[in-house]
Amino acid sequence: MSWSERLAELGITLPEVVPPLAAYVPATRHGDLIYTAGQLPIVDGELRVHGKVSETAEGVVHVDTAVELARLCALNGLAAIDSLVGIDHVERVVKVTGFVASAPGFSAQAAVLNGASLLLGEIFGDAGRHVRSAVGVAELPLGAPVEVELVVAVH
Amino acid sequence: MSWSERLAELGITLPEVVPPLAAYVPATRHGDLIYTAGQLPIVDGELRVHGKVSETAEGVVHVDTAVELARLCALNGLAAIDSLVGIDHVERVVKVTGFVASAPGFSAQAAVLNGASLLLGEIFGDAGRHVRSAVGVAELPLGAPVEVELVVAVH
Amino acid sequence: MSWSERLAELGITLPEVVPPLAAYVPATRHGDLIYTAGQLPIVDGELRVHGKVSETAEGVVHVDTAVELARLCALNGLAAIDSLVGIDHVERVVKVTGFVASAPGFSAQAAVLNGASLLLGEIFGDAGRHVRSAVGVAELPLGAPVEVELVVAVH
Numbered sequence: 001m002s003w004s005e006r007l008a009e010l011g012i013t014l015p016e017v018v019p020p021l022a023a024y025v026p027a028t029r030h031g032d033l034i035y036t037a038g039q040l041p042i043v044d045g046e047l048r049v050h051g052k053v054s055e056t057a058e059g060v061v062h063v064d065t066a067v068e069l070a071r072l073c074a075l076n077g078l079a080a081i082d083s084l085v086g087i088d089h090v091e092r093v094v095k096v097t098g099f100v101a102s103a104p105g106f107s108a109q110a111a112v113l114n115g116a117s118l119l120l121g122e123i124f125g126d127a128g129r130h131v132r133s134a135v136g137v138a139e140l141p142l143g144a145p146v147e148v149e150l151v152v153a154v155h
Numbered sequence: 156m157s158w159s160e161r162l163a164e165l166g167i168t169l170p171e172v173v174p175p176l177a178a179y180v181p182a183t184r185h186g187d188l189i190y191t192a193g194q195l196p197i198v199d200g201e202l203r204v205h206g207k208v209s210e211t212a213e214g215v216v217h218v219d220t221a222v223e224l225a226r227l228c229a230l231n232g233l234a235a236i237d238s239l240v241g242i243d244h245v246e247r248v249v250k251v252t253g254f255v256a257s258a259p260g261f262s263a264q265a266a267v268l269n270g271a272s273l274l275l276g277e278i279f280g281d282a283g284r285h286v287r288s289a290v291g292v293a294e295l296p297l298g299a300p301v302e303v304e305l306v307v308a309v310h
Numbered sequence: 311m312s313w314s315e316r317l318a319e320l321g322i323t324l325p326e327v328v329p330p331l332a333a334y335v336p337a338t339r340h341g342d343l344i345y346t347a348g349q350l351p352i353v354d355g356e357l358r359v360h361g362k363v364s365e366t367a368e369g370v371v372h373v374d375t376a377v378e379l380a381r382l383c384a385l386n387g388l389a390a391i392d393s394l395v396g397i398d399h400v401e402r403v404v405k406v407t408g409f410v411a412s413a414p415g416f417s418a419q420a421a422v423l424n425g426a427s428l429l430l431g432e433i434f435g436d437a438g439r440h441v442r443s444a445v446g447v448a449e450l451p452l453g454a455p456v457e458v459e460l461v462v463a464v465h
Binding site: 176 | 341342343402404405406410412414415416417418419420421423424427428431439440441442443444445446447448461463
Binding site: 032095104105109111113117129132133134137151 | 348454
């Protein structure tokens with residue numbers, strides 16, 4: 001089964017590529033690696049949610065919401081890859097780097113990034129197994145709660 | 156036109172390589188990729204400006220200054236690449252990662268990093284098109300407002 | 311002398327691989343590069359120290375402790391590499407990225423990361439020379455003070 005067929009089976013439609021915020025491109029290829037730009041949880045041209053992630057405090061982004069946002073970031077990354085080489089050319093996911101805009105004391109960055117990692121596992125199975133760094137940062141572009149970049153191998 | 160000639164045409168002189176702050180090197184080559192260390196806006200051995208970046212508050216680094224600092228970081232990255240392999244061997248820029256020490260609420264990291272991205276476009280044209288992640292962080296080494304690392308392909 | 315022999319000579323035993331916190335793997339190989347996941351200073355399944363790093367304030371992690379923690383992170387990274395391909399297949403260290411959970415005003419991230427860089431130099435000598443980015447971040451997973459990821463070339 002191709003990855004396109006797998007996406008259809010899962011009922012997942014890749015979104016439109018999010019235009020870069022600035023003077024860069026959504027994805028580059030070097031040899032058989034594709035690098036994506038850092039992806040924000042932008043849907044239909046709008047950042048879905050603003051703010052910092054926390055498990056408890058009010059007035060911030062709840063961790064459960066942030067998990068969903070990390071999934072959206074990963075989908076945007078796959079859209080960038082698809083537009084450059086076609087999703088069916090993905091051989092495997094190599095690396096995920098995730099940044100979580102974190103309210104003071106929030107340390108469940110790993111749980112947030114699972115929104116991205118589990119999506120990749122769901123789609124690609126063993127070929128979706130990747131290394132990952134999850135980091136809690138002060139601020140992200142546009143006030144986004146999560147940013148995710150992908151490195152995948154293609155053939 | 157070689158990149159050296161292009162730099163001359165633009166009136167850009169690559170600076171001296173900034174010595175690493177610690178136990179690492181300015182650039183490494185693996186295959187046909189060059190990775191630079193994270194570059195700070197150091198000129199003639201001194202960090203040009205200290206502090207966190209903001210659009211509004213006083214007593215901090217204004218975003219317009221930070222854009223210039225990101226450009227200096229990129230120049231330092233190119234100097235590191237030049238010293239390792241010679242700038243004329245650059246085939247293309249693959250990836251830029253930028254960290255902006257951000258005052259609370261500052262979310263224009265993309266604008267800051269354009270200082271680096273636009274310089275790369277100015278010099279390398281289409282070969283300067285790269286993916287980029289821009290992140291707002293709590294603190295950078297020496298109190299620097301910006302840190303930029305580059306990955307370029309060479310031939 | 312093989313790297314195993316060198317480790318024995320230095321009296322260093324690589325630890326057990328730290329199981330990933332979530333849906334990812336400790337190390338991936340693509341071509342002749344190994345990427346590790348972001349490594350925390352976990353020893354025998356427990357995070358050694360929690361908190362943010364500072365040079366002065368009390369109630370936080372002192373920079374000298376953080377240097378040791380960065381060394382532990384690097385050891386965990388080497389354990390991940392060893393388990394995937396065997397440490398003796400390391401050709402050289404290419405890149406180190408280090409994140410330091412930083413108390414306000416702490417800017418000695420470079421000193422902290424030397425805990426990792428000096429260990430790599432001690433073991434691998436010239437083959438341990440790497441580029442490095444050191445960044446001070448708001449929060450790290452589990453409340454860790456330091457996180458380090460490695461990229462190494464193997465043969």
